[in-house]
Amino acid sequence: MHPSEYKGKWKQLKTANxxxxxxxxxxxxxxxxxxAQQHPDIHFIGIEVAKSIIVSAVEKVKETQRKxxxxxxxxxxxxxxxxENNEVxxxxxxxxxxxxxxxxxKRRLTYHTFLEQYQRILKPNGELILKTDNKGLFEYSLVSFSQFGGILEDVSLDLHLLDDPFNVMTEYEExxxxxxxPIYRSRIRFPR
Ligand code: SAM
Incomplete structure (x- = not known):
């Protein structure tokens, strides 16, 4: 089944709602x-364009048997x-x-055409969380968010100084x- 066939039905795919x-x-x-380990009550969906990379993620999920x-x-x-609109x-x-x-x-994931899609699929007041080590991308993204009308809820220029016990590190972050x-993080809301 192609993933697009689950459009609007993702909540039905894993344990209800x-x-x-x-x-x-x-x-x-x-x-x-x-x-997914920290939040068993949430269904996490990961999109990755590179087949050669996503295979490692598939193997990891098989190993941990995360449902x-x-x-x-x-x-x-x-x-x-x-x-679907408001699904995420x-x-x-x-x-x-x-x-x-x-x-x-245009290829940056915070270019306005991507933000338009995020706003559509996010629930009203849904949130986007960006982490990066790249100062240039971070600066660009903050401007892109604010030109789009996003609300910056939180901006950190050194995430690890916060010692957030719930922060899950990515491979690149490690x-x-x-x-x-330093690792930069921003949380933005898309008001509607
Ligand atoms: N998120 C991981 C981490 O923090 O360790 C990987 C970071 S790596 C620099 C960026 C990843 O995003 C690559 O695996 C790349 O293939 C993927 N990517 C880039 N553009 C994408 C797109 N338009 N759609 C889906 N995945 C994309």
Missing amino acids: KSIHLEIGTGKGQFIDGM NITLINEDAQDLSDLF EKIYLNFSDPWPKNKHA KFSAKGQ
């Missing part, structure tokens, strides 16, 4: 697996084909590719913070 949280660019799955994870090997460009409660963007050249700005690099 769990909230849907979506991670875009799931990579090898460390974050989604840790979050509240769905992995989708697709490009997040077409999110509206996969999710939270979106996580973890260490998204920065695409530093201006001519590639790698960059081990090198002493």
